[in-house]
Amino acid sequence: MEDKDKDLKEKEQETGERNGKEQGKSRECSSKGSDGDTEAAGKGLDGEAAEGQTVQGQLEELKEKNEEYYNRLLRLQADFDNYRKRIAREKEEMYGYVAGEIILDFLGVLDNMERAALSAAGQDCDCGSASLREGIEMVVKQLREILSKYHVEEIPAEGEKFDPNFHHAVMQVKDTDKEEGTVLEVLQKGYMIKTRVLRPSIVKVAL
CATH class of the missing domain: 3.90.20 (Hemagglutinin Ectodomain; Chain B)
Structure with missing residues (x-):
């Protein structure tokens, strides 16, 4: 009788130890899985940031x-x-x-x-x-x-001040009634097209 009780206790002890080991392994696997998930999540965030x-x-x-x-x-x-x-x-x-x-x-x-x-x-x-x-x-x-x-216009000349840009003097005559350099007479009319002189006025100028 005592031997049977002893065997029963030994079996119960072995069963308890075996269950304890299995629970430890289960906790270890669970811990490893959790760490793996955390590491994977961290890598995912780093990848998104890099992207x-x-x-x-x-x-x-x-x-x-x-x-x-x-x-x-x-x-x-x-x-x-x-x-x-x-x-x-x-x-x-x-x-x-x-x-x-x-x-x-x-x-x-x-x-x-x-x-x-x-x-x-x-x-x-x-x-x-x-x-x-x-x-x-x-x-x-x-x-x-x-x-x-x-746009061709006659160049004003007679009575105007002589301007070499517009007038070409071929004669100079003394005239006490006119200021020196005044155009006395137009011998040939001059013309402009817009701002360009086509031909200057040929004039007689007072001295």
């Missing part, structure tokens, strides 16, 4: 490129505007030069028509000469209107 920094860096790089392209576009636009203005200016200058050459020849015709009008005005006033004079004056008027249409 966020990468995205932020890419955004900054894109922003810099965008500003660079925008500034380049502004420079190209400014260059194009300057090119367009230069072409327009050169075109206007070329037009003015060509038009000026043609108008110079045209002015010779106007000079002759004005002389003819003066000559007709000095003739006897009969029907023929009157009609001729009116016809010539009409042509002169039309010629002047055409010149005005193309």
Whole structure:
């Protein structure tokens, strides 16, 4: 009987020890699992932070490129505007030069028509000469209107102060009634197209 009780106690003790070991192992595994989860979670946060920094860096790089392209576009636009203005200016200058050459020849015709009008005005006033004079004056008027249409204007001269930029003196005459350098008479009219002198006025100037 005593032997049976002894065996029973030994078995109970072995069972208890075995259960204790199993519980210890279970706690150890649980602890290791918890530590693993914490470590994995930490690594996940670090990965997200690194990814966020990468995205932020890419955004900054894109922003810099965008500003660079925008500034380049502004420079190209400014260059194009300057090119367009230069072409327009050169075109206007070329037009003015060509038009000026043609108008110079045209002015010779106007000079002759004005002389003819003066000559007709000095003739006897009969029907023929009157009609001729009116016809010539009409042509002169039309010629002047055409010149005005193309911004060609006569240079003021008689009674003005002599200006070598606009006047060409071929005679100098003493005149006590006029201030020295005053234009006394216009021998040939001068003309300008806008701000450009087509031909200066040929004048007589007071000494």
